Amino acid sequence: MTEMNMIQSLNSALNNMLESDPNVLIFGEDVGYFGGVFRVTDGLQEKHGSNRVFDAPLAEGGIAAIAFGMGLNGLRPVMEIQFADYIFPAYDQIVNEMAKLRHRSGGEFSTPVTIRTPAGGGIKGGHHHSQSPEGQFTHTPGIKVVYCSNPYNAKGLLISAIECNDPVVFFEPKRCYRGPFYGDPHNVPTWKGHQYSDVPEEHYTIPIGEANMVMEGDKCTVIAWGAMVHVAEQGIKDSGISCDLIDLQSLIPWDKDAVVNSVKKTGRCVIVHEAPKTSGFGAEMSASVQERCFYHLENPIERVTGWDTPFPHSTEWDYLPNPQRIADAIKRTQED
């Protein structure tokens, strides 16, 4: 085990896969010589050669299209979209092409592309360096959607994504690259000493579709993913109420057993995500919990989310869910 931050653990995952599988290629904007604007691919071109780790033209649609083609023809491409906000020129390639290739070809063709992309707010990125568009991909059958939250699950999930024979959109909460984020911009710890910063150097996987129970309790089930896992952890502590905290990790497919068993135990449910509320993945979770746990629910399901607005710059702390809003929601689920 080595103590790593999330940048290092993602780098370690990519390095393991480049070493073990000659069909793995990495490309994207600034990922080659420079090693990525967040340094996730640092040193990989030098180590593995520029035919395997290289800069792409600034053309997200083109990046996704060549990844599609490479994956179709036997390679295992890992493409980076520098910020999730910039994924939309690639949306057609992902939604209409990658997601449907296996199905449209009667199973003759498939393309095992991994799309890594930093997402989420908290870095004063304004409209276009802060969005968390997972809901725009969970709504597309044919792609898997993963959202890591810490160094340990980042590596295990990324290796699973690369080894997966389906296309995977892999969101990385950029706010948490160098440390967990508990919702207080004035108190920003590093990953040092965190329970999930001990990361094996070698290959390991976390199955896509399995959630992680971060905390256990009996009064409420709190479901979160990405940076909001840590904010929810703080919110639970602030509420003083005993809660299960489920880090969903995989959104498509999501861990039905973990969620249903927990809600049946607690009878309450709070869902937290930083993307806008309307049609966010929290809506899917809320509907599914209601369908599967209706007779166990003691109170309405609560959603704590970003607002249904573009992501702001100066006022981002009023936009992102914070521990107070989460604690208030947990308390509301306890009312008689």
Next chain:
Amino acid sequence: MTGEAQDGRLDGFTVPDAPRRPGEQAHFEPWTFTPQDLNRPDPKTCTSADTSEHASGLVRVLDDDGIASGAWHPNLSPDELRQGLEMMCRLRIFDDRMMKMQRTGKLSFYMRSLGEEAIAISQTMALQEHDWLFPTYRQPGCQFVRGRSMVSMINHCIGNVEDNVKGRQMPVHYTYREGHYISVSSPVGTQFSQAVGVAMASAYKGEDQATITWIGDGASAEGDYHYAVNFASIFKPPVILCVVNNQWAISTHRHFASGGNNFATRALPYGIPSFRVDGNDFLALYSVTKWARERASAGMGATHIEILTYRAGAHSSSDDASLYRPADEHEHWPGGDPIDRLKNHLITTGEWSEEKQIALEQQLDEEVVAAYKEAVTHGDLANGPWPPASTIFTEVYEEVPWHIQEQREELGK
């Protein structure tokens, strides 16, 4: 370089590299282009074929000694040239001050125009006041030409209560409708094809109004660039399409934007006249833009311009350029520095002096500091006051729908 042969496989596909990386000696081939090289065709009758030499050559007016000559000499008055010099210097000093303030946390982020000051300023001067400007984040200088106050610009950059973007966008994402300067968006390249639509609207309305837009060499790989050139080729609206080839897109060298060595010639097969211009030559930029404006007024449609320059600073406050290119590469650029070149020209013609330059820079520095001091009285990003949280919810739609109103009430601010 191509991939290493492994396990008896063929070498892989071609992966280019930048010509020079950190630790290597910066070098550019010297230019052989002179102000006498190229004629000035009639903008009212010119075809794309008439500009093939202009696209593969380089339009220059100022030579290396600061002497202006040739068919493209715009014959600007000394007052106009001094005005251009003053605005370029103002922009550079403004940028320096903002960068310093970024380092102290007063701004979240900043992007300088260093080495590219001539572009926005001379090109905007060559246009008419009501022409649309559809910039990237590296043409803030347009606003000086159109009369925007530095206080107003700083208010935006520090995200305070007077920010006309209302704290919604990152710094340098200016919007200035009064100056016909269209709101800057972070996704690269999008404005390029949108500008063609703006120009088509002007044509539809029968107005003599041109639209100028810019895109970087890196972003010209986006589909938006190609949409723009093709739509402009087909519908022939009054648009001026400028590719700022400043060699670098963050760490991505232009070798990754095009397998060719020239961006100007791309437009010729589309039937659009195209020029490559020395981007650090204030006079050449002015002159070619004026030509494109005349063509637009004549109803002849688009002009495409490659502006050959060098991004002398890092991409933004977020990257260290010495990690991916020789730190002194900008000093070797054959086009020199745009401010030095115009200053030397004015000195050579007896219209300026080093003493006046020093006094100008001192005066501008005082003006920038005064503007900054005034702006921070309205708050800054580090300390507030910021725009009220209610600005999150307004102007998402023309009217606030009920679900957003509910969320605003839930926030309670």
